[in-house]
Amino acid sequence: MPKRRLSERQIERIRTIQERRRERLATRADAALAEFDAHSEPMEGRVVVRHGANLAVEDGKGRIHHCLSRQNIGHPVCGDLVVWQSTGEDQGVVTAIQPRATVLSRPDFNGRDKPLAANLSQLVILIAPEPEPSGYLVDQYLVAAELIGVQPLIVGNKMDLLGADARAIFTRRFSHYPDIGYEIHWVSMRDPETLASLIARLGRETSILVGQSGVGKSSLVKTLLPDREIQIGRLSKATGLGRHTTSAATCYRLNGGGFLIDSPGVRSFRLGAIDREGLQRGFREFAPFLGRCRFADCHHAHEPDCAIREAVESGSIAPERLANFHHLLGRKPGQG
Template sequence: MTKRRLSERQLERIRAIQERRRSRVETRPDTIPADTELIGEPETGRVMVRYGANLAVEDMAGQLVHCLVRRNIGQPVCGDCVVWQRIADAQGVVTALLPRSTVLSRPDFNNQPKALAVNLSQLIVLIAPEPEPSSYLIDQYLVAAELIGVEAILVGNKMDLLNPPARAAFERRFAHYSAIGYRTFWTTLHDLSTLAALIAALANHTSVLVGQSGVGKSSLVKILLPDLAIQIGQLSTATGLGRHTTSATTCYRLPDNGRLIDSPGVRSFRLGAISRDELQQGFREFQPYLGRCRFADCHHDHEPDCAIRDAVTAGVIAPERLTNFQHLRTAHLPRSHSDATQ
């Protein structure tokens, strides 16, 4: 019997149910007895993975410690720097969150921003010839990177699937990203020399890897982290989560003082509601032309004397970037800032 395909509405409902279940797990009260004795002085550390009230915190010596979370300190997520204190049985209690430098978030089932990972410095967008790349999704990732203030890098993976003419055409298709300053790498996992520049770019950074399902993210992670199984085992031991560790957003140690955050949540990433000015700021090549349109509230759609559309006509801005801007404007801006005024 042929499988019945779920509609987008049904898939969204399923995702909302799953999100509610995750939220219930993450907000359940801690199980720390009130008379728990704290040992030694408070320490700082980094959250490497969280599942519910269980965290694996890396201490200043690089050791992983199973920690629980005090109530009313907020919701720690992967990458958070925290204050914690040791208790019996080689465990700890997180007592405070330290300020975050950057936050990557997406809307939850109530359309409120929910942090996925924090304290990032790079966002690595992975694409491949198969599945068909979505420039709309790519531009959502790039807008998010611009707004939170991290560098974005585009990586074309599985390039061995293409013959030379097809590869050249594929690279030309995305050449406008490197033209506006996004570093772009072309890789194949069957030739590790093609990964050298990417590996160098990950050094001394905390990076999150994002992209559609099927682009080779898991395979790339295994190559970037030759000790992945060991790290997963250490995290599982530290949290007692077992198999759940790999279903949660997790921070792994890379060589050369780098860290890689892998999150299942970024596969279905979407922006939340943002203002028109924020969306414009997310398209870096728009910057020289903002404020030069005839109308201050120009939507860069059909208005006369639009500097952005003139730049597209002149070949300075890629047409597909303006098309994606318009789609994002319609989908994510409050109604009063979108087509309601047109």
Template sequence: MPKRRLSARQIERIRTIQERRRERLASRPERALAELDAEVEPEEGRVVVRHGANLAVEDKEGHVVHCLCRQNIGHPVCGDRVVWQRTADGQGVVTAILARTSVLSRPDYSGRPKPLAANLTRLVVLIAPEPEPSGYLVDQYLVAAESIGIQAMLVGNKMDLLDPEPRLAFQRRFAHYPTIGYPTFWISLREPDSVAVLSAALAGETSVLVGQSGVGKSSLVKALLPDREIQVGRLSEATGLGRHTTSAASCYRLPSGGSLIDSPGVRSFRLGDISRDELELGFRELRPYVGKCRFKDCRHDHEPDCAVRQAVADGAIAAERLANFQHLLGR
């Protein structure tokens, strides 16, 4: 059956209804702010859940409060430190976002940076024997970590899929990463001790997991958070988000100390626009050689007297890393 076409009057009526809904939604924080008791002191807290206009803010005592966000202060994300005030109904309004030490972003549909998580200290890049790892994607993640000033680490998951010899061969493929300073872990959920070592490495940090689809991120999150369902229930009860809590960007407490941010936006993460200078800094092993080539605008491709290509020939830089640099430079 063909779809019924709407008349111009019906289309305009729908637009009017949608605009009224948007106005009501936008005015909610301002109405709540107008009802604040002048004697209520502002507090600092951390955003632990973000779902649309709904925020869950954890106070200094660890209690979680459902909050709305005041207009024109920006867009708080999971991990943000914020200033907020309690309202008479036991909820709250976020009135300011405090300075971020780091923010992980990806480009939106128009190419502008869209923040995903704030105040991270660790970016955990997952790979696995299946699906086939993409070194190009791994290097994008590492460049992103370098550009926002946080430590990245590489985790090879599902190692139980490989027999001893293929396992060693797989690890050798990525041996250049620990050589240039990226901590590397080889784990299996069937080997609890290996997961415990990773958990200890994340203690006291605020981390996020990234990687290709199918590398076992969800299963690893469950292994790192044995009480995840309890934490989800706690956040759901405090915020009233119900089933939406599991699909919202959320910040969980790690049993070893520290936090793990699980954000749906990370699944489609990709590197945004980046300058040549930023890209060179993003490949940390290139830094000692930058500026030492014969030509200032050397692309480290075919130019003579290239210090970077000489470093590759000397074994100081992995050829695959230089190839990925050139690929990113030519995007």
């Protein structure tokens, strides 16, 4: 069933309600900071959960603090590095957001970018034999990774569902990605040995998982985070958020090092508004051929002397990649 579109009046009403909530939160945060001790030392931390007005901030020693956010500093998200001050036992106020190295966003109901997570270094794209994988969706994720400056990693999950012949056919469909320079790991939850190289790869990064519904994201998270329930309990106890931590973007520590951000929001992730030049930059194999077309505004469709189409004909660019470029170029912002 298609989603019901909001009217302008409903959108404005939502904005007004959200602004009132932010004002009340700002008043609470400023009052808490003034009441405790104006001379408390600023400290650095990382936002590991945000649920509404509540933030869980991890300090340099790994201790969790329940924080509010001070007025006019912006909106902290999971993964943000922040400056905060204590207002009591395991309580505090975030007073500044450090500059973000990267930020993953998606369009909100008004078409504007809404940050989901910050300071990522890796976007892990899950595919599986079931449900039928979408190369178009994979390319959307790859473009997003290129444009925000994070390393993408493709993971083929549920490979135990395929026999040898079917597996060969399946993996061949994605063989052009390693040629472009994208790393692929083929894994199965039933074969722990297939996960070893993936775990090592995650250990060096701050990663977030994305992919179609049904590709085994939850099972992979449970495997990668055997102590997830312990971490959730620790967050719940420190912040009073209870089980709400499972419905908000959460940054977990991996046993082998690194961080994994688990966010329900990325299930509906889509690219926001993007122009032709920006989209071209998202296809890394286009780079050697850009600027070599006869026309500066070439769309690489039917124009004569198109360097990109010539690269497709010579085998330097996979035809499905150019097809997905055209699909993305023609879509409306926020569409799939």
